[in-house]
Amino acid sequence: MTARARPRLLLVHGLLGSLSYFEPQRYLPGVDVVAPDLAGYGRRRSDDTGLALPDQAATLARFLRDDAGGPAWVLGHSVGGAIAMLLADMVPDRVLGLISVEGNFTLKDAFWTGRIAALADADWAAEYGAMEGAPAAWLEKSGIEASDERVAWAREILANQPYTTVQKMAQSVLDTTGAPDYLGCVGRVLARATPLYLVGGEQSAAGWDVPDWVLSQARRVCVQPRAGHMMMLEDPATFCRIVEAILYDGDCRSGA
Incomplete structure (x- = not known):
């Protein structure tokens, strides 16, 4: 039996980074x-x-051109999903496929970023400082049970970037995904037959604004049970099984 090629996967984090905190390589x-x-x-x-x-x-x-060692699958979470789509449009020869994990498609997906972008700098600085000071409360407010491991991960996530980065990125989300050509970019990527898999959490996917024409062209819509938008923090093992099934089998159902 011929061994299957080892996939290469580029992870693109969202407004809050990174995606290395849960040690994805371990899973x-x-x-x-x-x-x-x-x-x-x-x-x-x-x-x-x-x-x-x-x-x-x-x-x-x-x-991807200079350091990755070859073409890769690209997984983008939340805002990272929009960056991944832009990336696939820029270098289609380097992107083997896309896994959009509740990635932004329209301004309806930018409810939190829109709020952040509209705040005065001092107000956002104070709010972000409060989140950093009470990571367990931040998780609970997001509907996530604050276990010791999750609180440690939340603390790492919040310390990963200054509040100024988050606010600048939030403004760019509005500028980029609100521009007419953003969905044009999505259309170009799909027109090249770039494989697209959509992954959402059972508790949050209903609020994900994916255009019908994107849904119709996606290879598969994958739902992680008993999880929300931060599904890799809630249950990294199940999340990674879904991702592995996409990469190896093209069908996330074997990973759920």
């Missing part, structure tokens, strides 16, 4: 996982330029 031993920091996050948290979504995508495009 995906048969996948080459890379989770680079976006500008303004993690080891690049001091960057104050390149934070607009198209610029973030351009940086990842260079990474």
Whole structure:
């Protein structure tokens, strides 16, 4: 029996990063996982330029061309889903397929980012500081039971970037996904027959505004049971089984 090729997977985090906190490689031993920091996050948290979504995508495009070792599947969570779509449009030859995990398609998906972008700097700084100071309360407010492990992960997520990065990214989400050509970008990616898988949480997917024409062209819509928007924090093992099934079988049902 011929061994299956080992997939390469690029993880693109959302408004709050990163996606390395739950150690995805541990759950995906048969996948080459890379989770680079976006500008303004993690080891690049001091960057104050390149934070607009198209610029973030351009940086990842260079990474795929120069450092990734070959074409990759791209998984984008939330805002990262929009960046992943822009990336697939920029370098279609480097993107084998897309896994959009409740990724932004329209401004209806930008309810939290819209609120953040509209706040005065001082008000957002105070609100973000309160979240950092009480990560368990932040989880509970999001409908997530605050176990010790989840609280530790939440603390790491919130400390990963300054509040200024979050607000600048929030504004770019509105500017980018609200522009007429954003859905044009989605259409171009799908017209090239780039495989697209949609992954949502059972408790949050109903609020995800995916256009009907995108749904009709997606290879599969995958729902993670008993989870919401931050499904990889709530149940990383199930999340990674879904992702692995997509990469190896093209069918997430075997992973749920």
